[in-house]
Amino acid sequence: MNWIRIALVGVVMALSGCASTNNTSGWVSPPMAVPLQASIQQEIQLSRLDQLLLRPDVDDITRAKMFYERGLINDSLGLRDLARVDFTQSLNLKPDQSDVFNILGVYYTQNTDFDGAYEALDSALELDPKNQFAERNLAIALYYGERYDQAYEIARKHYNDAPTDPYRAIWLYWIGLEVDPLVATEEFKVQYQKRTDDDFGWDLAGVILKETTEDEFFKKILTTTRNNVALAEKLTEGYFYLAKGYQHEGDYPSAIALYKLAMAGNVYEFVEHRYSFVELGKIYQSLRELQEQKIKEQQALEAKEAPVSDSSEKEVLKEEALAE
Incomplete structure (x- = not known):
C-alpha cells in the first residue's frame, strides 16, 4: 500500500487524523490518532496517592493497594520503571496478588527476561488459576522465548475456555504458525467463519487472514x-x-x-x-x-x-x- 511506503521514507504524519484519495491507490498518509497524553485526572490521582503514601497511619494492606494503583497510573503513562518499583513494593507488603505478578510477567517478557516472566506468571496462576490474562501472557512469554510447544499447549487451552473470544483465536494462530502453519491457518479460517458477533477482534482476524483488505479495515x-x-x-x-x-x-x-x-x-x-x-x-x-x-x-x-x-x-x- 502507498501509505506504508510513505511511512518507510519518513513522511511527516498529521496528528489530526488521516487523508484518503478518491482512487484505489491507498492512503496518502497512515491513519493516525492524536497520541494519548496524561490527563488532569491522572495527575490529580498521582498527587493524591503520593500524599496518602506519606501518611504513617496507613496499614500495610491499604498501602499495598495504593502502590498498585499508582503503579497502574504510571504504567498507563509509559513510566514503566516507576510502575515496576510500585508493583514490587506492593508485593513486598502483600505477596498474594495475582494481578501484580501478571503485569510484572509482562514487563519481564517485554525486556526479554523470559525466566523472570515464566516465574512471575506461574506465580500469578498459582495464586489464581482462573486468571485468564496471566494464562494468555504465559503463552505469549513462552512464544517469545521460543518454547513453542509449551506455548501452543497453553494457548490451545486458553482458546478452548472461550472460543468466541477473537483475541484468543488470534494468539493461538500466531503461536500455531511456529508449530504447524497449515493447521494453524486452516483452524483460524474456520474460527473466523464461525464468528457470531461484531467484536473488533474479528475485524483484526479478517485483515490478518486477508479476508478484509487493509483499506476496508481502516x-x-x-x-x-x-x-x-x-x-x-x-x-x-x-x-x-x-x-x-x-x-x-x-x-x-x-x-x-x-x-x-x-x-x-x-x-x-x-x-x-x-x-x-x-x-x-x-x-x-x-x-x-x-x-x-x-x-x-x-x-x-x-x-x-x-x-x-x-x-x-x-x-x-x-x-x-x-x-x-
Whole structure:
C-alpha cells in the first residue's frame, strides 16, 4: 500500500487524523490518532496517592493497594520503571496478588527476561488459576522465548475456555504458525467463519487472514470510531497485527514501519504496544544475523579465491625464470 511506503521514507504524519484519495491507490498518509497524553485526572490521582503514601497511619494492606494503583497510573503513562518499583513494593507488603505478578510477567517478557516472566506468571496462576490474562501472557512469554510447544499447549487451552473470544483465536494462530502453519491457518479460517458477533477482534482476524483488505479495515475504523482514545487503541492493535503479518511474510521494512506506528499512539498499557518492542528486537536481530552471514560468506569467498591468485602468480614467475 502507498501509505506504508510513505511511512518507510519518513513522511511527516498529521496528528489530526488521516487523508484518503478518491482512487484505489491507498492512503496518502497512515491513519493516525492524536497520541494519548496524561490527563488532569491522572495527575490529580498521582498527587493524591503520593500524599496518602506519606501518611504513617496507613496499614500495610491499604498501602499495598495504593502502590498498585499508582503503579497502574504510571504504567498507563509509559513510566514503566516507576510502575515496576510500585508493583514490587506492593508485593513486598502483600505477596498474594495475582494481578501484580501478571503485569510484572509482562514487563519481564517485554525486556526479554523470559525466566523472570515464566516465574512471575506461574506465580500469578498459582495464586489464581482462573486468571485468564496471566494464562494468555504465559503463552505469549513462552512464544517469545521460543518454547513453542509449551506455548501452543497453553494457548490451545486458553482458546478452548472461550472460543468466541477473537483475541484468543488470534494468539493461538500466531503461536500455531511456529508449530504447524497449515493447521494453524486452516483452524483460524474456520474460527473466523464461525464468528457470531461484531467484536473488533474479528475485524483484526479478517485483515490478518486477508479476508478484509487493509483499506476496508481502516475505513471501518475511521467511520465507526468517534473518540480519539478508542481510535488510538484500535490503531495500536491494527498496526501491530498487520506488522506481524508482514513480518511472517519476510517483508521486514513494512513490518518495522507498522510496529513503529503501533507505538505512535502512546497506548502504553496495551500488550500490542509493549510487544512491538519485542518484535522490533527480533527483526533487528534477524537482520544482524543475516548481515553477519553475508560477511562470513564474502570472507570465505575471498579466502577461497586468494590461493588461486597466489598460484597464478607463482606460475608466471616460474615461466619468467625458465625464459631467462
